[in-house]
Amino acid sequence: xxxxxxxxxxxVRTACLALMxxxxxxxxxxxxxSGGSPVSWQVLGDISARYLHATYEPSTLSLGPIDLWFQGQxxxxxxxxxxxxxxRDPSGGxxxxxxxxxxxxxFVDYKHSRSLEWRFGxxxxxxxxxxxxxxxxxxIFEPTIHRPKLAGVNEGEDILPFHMVGMTARGVLALSxxxxxxxxxxxxxxxxxxxxxxxxxxxxxxxxxxxxLDFDGLSIGISGYYDIIDKDExxxxxxxxxxxxxxxYDLFPIDFLAEGFLMRNASERGLALNPSAPSQSAxxxxxxxxxxxxxxxxxxxxxxxxxxxxxxxxxxxxxxxxDGGDYLFDEHTPYEDYMGLEVGHRYHFNQSLVLKxxxxxxxxxxLHRFDLQLAYQL
Amino acid sequence: xxxxxxHYMTLAIITLFxxxxxxxxxxxxxxxxxxxxPKLKIETLKxxxxxxxxxGRRSNWNNSTPVQLILLPTGSPEMRWLCDQLKVPEHLLxxxxxxxxYRAQLRKPIEVSTASEAIQVLANTPGAIAPLRVxxxxxxxxKASGASPELNLIKLTP
Numbered sequence: 001x002x003x004x005x006x007x008x009x010x011x012v013r014t015a016c017l018a019l020m021x022x023x024x025x026x027x028x029x030x031x032x033x034s035g036g037s038p039v040s041w042q043v044l045g046d047i048s049a050r051y052l053h054a055t056y057e058p059s060t061l062s063l064g065p066i067d068l069w070f071q072g073q074x075x076x077x078x079x080x081x082x083x084x085x086x087x088r089d090p091s092g093g094x095x096x097x098x099x100x101x102x103x104x105x106x107f108v109d110y111k112h113s114r115s116l117e118w119r120f121g122x123x124x125x126x127x128x129x130x131x132x133x134x135x136x137x138x139x140i141f142e143p144t145i146h147r148p149k150l151a152g153v154n155e156g157e158d159i160l161p162f163h164m165v166g167m168t169a170r171g172v173l174a175l176s177x178x179x180x181x182x183x184x185x186x187x188x189x190x191x192x193x194x195x196x197x198x199x200x201x202x203x204x205x206x207x208x209x210x211x212x213l214d215f216d217g218l219s220i221g222i223s224g225y226y227d228i229i230d231k232d233e234x235x236x237x238x239x240x241x242x243x244x245x246x247x248x249y250d251l252f253p254i255d256f257l258a259e260g261f262l263m264r265n266a267s268e269r270g271l272a273l274n275p276s277a278p279s280q281s282a283x284x285x286x287x288x289x290x291x292x293x294x295x296x297x298x299x300x301x302x303x304x305x306x307x308x309x310x311x312x313x314x315x316x317x318x319x320x321x322x323d324g325g326d327y328l329f330d331e332h333t334p335y336e337d338y339m340g341l342e343v344g345h346r347y348h349f350n351q352s353l354v355l356k357x358x359x360x361x362x363x364x365x366x367l368h369r370f371d372l373q374l375a376y377q378l
Numbered sequence: 379x380x381x382x383x384x385h386y387m388t389l390a391i392i393t394l395f396x397x398x399x400x401x402x403x404x405x406x407x408x409x410x411x412x413x414x415x416p417k418l419k420i421e422t423l424k425x426x427x428x429x430x431x432x433x434g435r436r437s438n439w440n441n442s443t444p445v446q447l448i449l450l451p452t453g454s455p456e457m458r459w460l461c462d463q464l465k466v467p468e469h470l471l472x473x474x475x476x477x478x479x480y481r482a483q484l485r486k487p488i489e490v491s492t493a494s495e496a497i498q499v500l501a502n503t504p505g506a507i508a509p510l511r512v513x514x515x516x517x518x519x520x521k522a523s524g525a526s527p528e529l530n531l532i533k534l535t536p
Contacts, residue, residue: 040486044480069480071479109482111444114437115442135480141477141480252433252465252470252474309467310469348469348470348473350469351469351473
């Protein structure tokens with residue numbers, strides 16, 4: 001079944017603009033009457049320079065996506081947040097290379113209590129933790145220059161389906177004096193960069209994070225995601241299951257995050273949800289019956305950053321392997337086996353300007369790379 | 379011999395300086411305090427909890443009221459004192475706070491330009507918290523403005 005992305009994009013943009021106008025149309029007075037506050041705006045972005053020790057790609061300067069972030073408190077319990085990205089279209093289609101407006105996040109939030117909060121709109125799926133910690137265009141907040149490949153969110157580079165239109169329930173439950181549990185549960189359109197999912201079955205997900213209060217800054221989480229996908233070239237459905245586990249420690253001056261992922265695509269639910277079921281190699285990538293073969297991706301990354309006043313040193317290591325010839329993986333990453341390392345330095349001029357310099361090496365490509373990135377927040 | 383004499387003199391100067399400065403500290407308790415909304419029935423707060431609140435790791439009070447941070451101008455004595463308490467540079471504290479706001483984990487802080495303004499916001503915003511310098515000048519300025527908001531100062535405990 002053909003997904004009409006242009007139509008979807010037009011609809012979403014129209015909805016974005018309508019919401020923006022609606023939210024921004026509130027004057028200070030009307031918001032004060034409704035118990036709200038004026039809309040807050042921030043612009044985030046980056047300018048980068050790269051040198052690749054290779055002849056097939058040039059060294060270049062590049063302008064990163066510009067992130068227009070806004071938030072408004074509509075009443076004591078209701079708020080809205082949006083994040084519109086002005087970015088180059090990387091899809092490879094006829095508009096590739098042109099700048100486009102992409103709604104990365106756009107949702108309305110109802111906070112009933114600390115233990116229950118509802119969100120409706122375009123959100124990031126709680127697959128793992130990276131996309132929740134570093135949602136999209138906030139380069140100034142990301143410890144490294146490059147996101148881990150497994151946490152990629154730009155269209156065409158997002159191996160995992162981080163975007164969805166749907167709803168979530170989330171909250172923090174105090175289970176004892178020394179232990180809290182954070183949860184996020186919900187459903188929405190899955191595959192298709194959050195767009196329209198013409199399959200009646202919607203993606204569902206759950207994330208649980210343990211927060212030991214005696215160990216300030218530490219959280220340990222697991223998450224699961226399940227979706228049923230239609231694709232024109234596949235007979236029947238594609239069942240997709242993604243499992244993730246993560247450890248996060250964030251207490252100044254240390255920031256550590258390690259995550260592992262297991263993704264399975266199969267023609268049946270049982271094959272997708274069973275982590276130990278065997279997967280099929282690339283040699284039988286396109287079965288004669290046209291059904292989705294059972295394919296697997298497994299991998300993870302770890303990153304560590306340590307700060308001293310205005311300086312920080314960071315490092316990140318990532319590795320994953322996947323079965324070749326998969327209908328879904330092949331669209332999003334050329335790598336079947338990937339191993340990469342990035343180390344670097346950050347200099348925080350102030351709260352609004354960070355200069356990152358980094359060296360990275362990808363074993364798969366035997367490629368050395370040097371980057372400079374100036375990330376800002378206005 | 380000369381080096382040894384220099385060491386003795388240095389020690390003597392340091393001892394004299396410490397002797398002179400100690401009574402000044404003891405007799406002048408810090409005017410800086412943490413104030414919260416009078417609607418929050420809180421009397422004490424651990425320093426570790428203060429760190430969680432101001433770094434956005436805790437976004438609700440125990441009664442589920444959302445935390446609403448009030449920030450005074452960058453480099454103000456109140457913010458410098460707060461950052462000393464939290465042992466974090468101010469530019470990083472502000473970065474942490476906005477990072478949590480950006481993640482939709484925390485409400486955007488209310489930026490005020492004076493302590494009097496902070497007190498007005500504290501009075502009208504449930505869940506609000508702010509560092510304040512409570513001195514004679516502040517009390518006089520509140521009296522002069524005719525406002526008499528209730529001030530809920532809390533005690534920081536280790």
